[in-house]
Amino acid sequence: MDIVERFLNYTRINTTAVPNAAHLPSSSGQTELSILLAGELRDLGLVVETRDHSIVVGTLPSNIKDGRKAPTIAWVAHMDTSSEYNTDTRAQVVDYTGGDITLNKDLNIVMRLEEFPELKRYQGDQIIVTDGTSLLGADNKSAIAEIMHAMQVLHDNPEIEHGEIKVVFVPDEEIGLLGAKALDVASLNADFAYTLDCCAVGEIVYENWNAGEYHITFHGQPAHPMSAKGKLRNAILYAHQYIGMLPAGERPEYTEKREGYYWVKAVQGSVAEAKIVVDIRDFTEAGFETRRNFIDTLAASFNQLHGEGVVTVEYRPMYRNAAQGLQGENFYPVELALEAMKAIGVSPYAIPMRGGYDGAVLSEKGLPCPNLFCGAHNFHSIYEFLPVGSLNKASEMVIEILKRAAAKS
Template sequence: MDIVERFLNYTRINSTTVPGAGHLPSSPGQTELAHLLAGELRGLGLAVEERQHSIVVGTLPSNVKDASRKVPTIAWVAHLDTSSEYDTDTHAAIVDYSGGDIILNPARDIVMRVDEFPELTDYIGDRIIVTDGTSLLGADNKSAIAEIMHAMQTLQQNPGIEHGDVKVVFVPDEEIGLLGAKALDVASLHADFAYTLDCCAIGEIVYENWNAGEFHITFQGQTAHPMSAKGKLRNAVLYAQQFISMLPPGERPEHTENREGYYWVKSIHGTVAEAKIVLDIRDFTQSGFEHRRKFVATLVESFNRLHGVHTVTQNYKPMYRNAAESLQGPNRYPVDLALDAMKAIGVEPRSIPMRGGYDGAVLSEKGLPCPNLFCGAHNFHSIYEFLPVGSLMKASEMVVEILRRAAKV
């Protein structure tokens, strides 16, 4: 099957994640996609396990003839879900791009403009897969799924390409807290290291990301009728507002870049009686992250001293750690292997600090070193998401080249 056809087939399954669903996977479309992929992997000659939570694990045995050579087992991981910004079905189209703006939806006057997305000019002469402007494309992360599946097809059709044992792993609900990776039994893979393909433009490689945590903070107020409220009314909404104003104003996502950390108030809702906020903290260094965590905890204590005990309570949970901590020393090998493979296929690597999380951060923390490689797509989580076909094909070629090079060890 052609790699573009594969990708388009996967986008036709609505696998939008559902925040707060309370079950894994959070949406039936992810299970539908998992069943489809399990069948396709079997058709490509892999042994397949369909595990709990719609986790799919495929195994392609090594074809290295010299049994004395120790060849690493490599796992390739992608997520089944797409982000929840839009839950509409995807209607993808392929544009032969010769430059200029791209009209996504003439009826709604939705246009992807070069002055807003200048990176389009890098792909003049390429084919570009786009949406009709009413949904996400789902290249995050269905491009990775297509790239991994096409690589398995390439290996099947070219038995002369030596490779060690290969694990193909598809997990649900990356977009709402890396939940599938957290549920994955990493030890059962018996892999030496892994890769995700979950960063953007061609050539990008990530081996450094956030430390991340989340606070759920609740403010208790006291209701009273306005006619007799003086000295009695305690407004939880205003408490939440005051608390937010005490966070460093310049350390928000909209004011930071590169390796600058932040505090991010993601949601607020409530009444006079009770109000709640969700507050994320992010930092690339462990010391900086601990400083932010302690700052919020201290702010809660100070707020209670100011307004009374139990006015505000906090519930903190860690989300993921910086994968860089797990990709040092001998564990640096998968990074160097990927860098060499990119250069070998004519792709210039670009290392970037990832201002976000990916499944590999969880896997690395669990003991499976896992850098993050490009899938080739742009504008994740946006109706302007697009995927150059040339980048899609290069990412799959990269997968094969990494496996080929690892088998030469």
Template sequence: MTIVERFLNYTRINTTTDRNKGAAGIMPSSPGQMELAQLLARELTELGLEDIRLRDTAILTATLPSNTSKCVPTVSFFAHLDTSAEQVNDTQAQIVAYNGGDIVLNSALDIVLKEAEFPEIAQYRGQEIIVTDGTSLLGADDKAAIAAIMHAVKVLVENPSIEHGPVKVAFVPDEEQGLRGAKAFDVEEFGADFGYTLDCCGIGEFVHENWNAGNAVVTFTGQSAHPMSAKGKLKNSLLMAHKFIAMLPPGEAPEYTDGREGYYWVKELAGNSAKTVLKMDIRDFSKQGYADRMAFLQKLADSCQVLWGEQAVHIDLSDRYENVANSLEGEASFPIDIAKEAYSRNGIEMNAIPMRGGYDGAVLSQKGLPCPNIFTGAHNFHSIYEYLPVSSLEAASNVVVDVIRITAERIDA
């Protein structure tokens, strides 16, 4: 089975995450995720891997034993089973020979992937590209990663001359709704020394830093009163919330920031004059910047409490995940160095980018398993215009093989 055939097989299983079931605590949130995990478990068995464990949560792990007498660190690779709920239709993938210009995904529905809107596609002229018929996601986020990892394992099994230490693989559910699979993952039981997720972007991209992320829930309690006798009595919690929002730093919101600029994101506001609840996301790349943002919100809430009195404002601040970079500092940076060499061996220039979002590796790193992020080769995640150049998918798998190879070679260095 080629890597492309493998990927296409995985896309035929609908693994759309179900936000309602996820919110109810059900994992996996959709039956397709377990179906895909079961298929992968069978394939891993056929490849001869050991300690294959498929849990009721659809978390699947397996081990490729070392083939060397050297004491090599255990490297691991992660991908997620689910696809985003932006689109729920079954995937109808197709392979096109791209020679430039626009790609007609669906002539009947007049759905076209336009080069003018997605100019980065021009770099793949002369290549085969996998796309959809325009009615669904492609699911390369993250089935391209699954295919790349599984193909890499196949290469190692079929080529025992490639010396390697223990290799562990893991496939987790419901990444697309709060990294739920990673949060449920038992890093200590897994027993790896370091790892990589494959859950990113175009060929060459690499992530070893992302947000320090937190949540804020601010509850405003007013005093209701009938309008005919409201003077001096009514305290409108909705207006309190709007005044609170107006006191946030101007320009420090997602729509005004990029790169390593942090923000406050007002995500949800609901209530009435008596009680209103505001939910916010807080993001910053640096530890100190994140701490300062959380401290600012606490001080703002305290100041408003003094201003409005009578327990008018209550704020609940919580951490969601840390920046992966916090786990890759100093001597712990070796996974970055190994990946950089693996990219180089494949003629790929590493483009290290700060991820303005979360991924499973952030949670895994915080749990003690350093886990930067390797490219899958796909573009336009969460969109009907998602596409995957075949050569980029192959490159991702080749990088995985070389990461494993280099990890063993470094024992002699």
């Protein structure tokens, strides 16, 4: 099957993640996609396990015949798409000759070159886009297509030497890396892993945020306004005061590169009780712990000011910086990927990822996992697009990594 056809087939299944769902996966479309992928993997000669939570694990045995032992490499992709849009994807392939791209003539939705100048580098290529009413789902279905195409290449070319391969598809990355957290990593018996979940050709990630989430509750005391003096304690105003005491310049909209932040991302409540959700992000362990201490100290000071129990704090860890699991000999998968990119004519460049990815969880669990490019742009947007040349190049990279790992064994 052609790699473009594969990708388009996957986009036709709506796998939008559903925040705060009480089950994993959070949407039935992810289970539908997992069943399709399991069948395709079996057709390509892999031994397939369909695990709890619609996690799919395929194993392709090593074909090295002279006794050499190559590392077992796991390739991981997530099946869900982000919840910014939950509409069905209607992808289209455009022969790009330059200028703007009209996504939807009827709705006058246009991807304008002046807003997306990166389009220039793909003039003469085919580009897969949406009709302007949904996400494309290249995050992360491009990776699924790239990994599956690589398995197709190995199936059709048995002379290509490779070690044991694990193909792993997990749900609900977009709402907290939940599939990776549910995955039994030890049972994979892999030496290291890769995700393909960053953007343009050449990107490689081996450091990302330390991330945590605080749920902070403010307890007030209602009273009728005609007799409220000295009695009314307004939880809404407590929350407002607390937010105002956070460092004003350390918000997402004011930071870039390796600058950390506090992000107030949800507020709800009444006079009696108000709740806020505050995310903290920092690349360094020391910086992250400083932010944690600030939140906790501010809450303690608030209770001293307004009375014990006025504010309560619940901390929820999210993920850690993958760099902590990619030190020393665990840096080898990064070196291998850099070599493979150069061998296929790609100039690699490392980026500090201002976000999380499944590999951060896997690395923390003891499975070193850098993040490689999938070739797509504008994740989480109706202007998401995927050049066909980049789609093919990412799959070529997968094959090259496997070949080089086998040759080094």
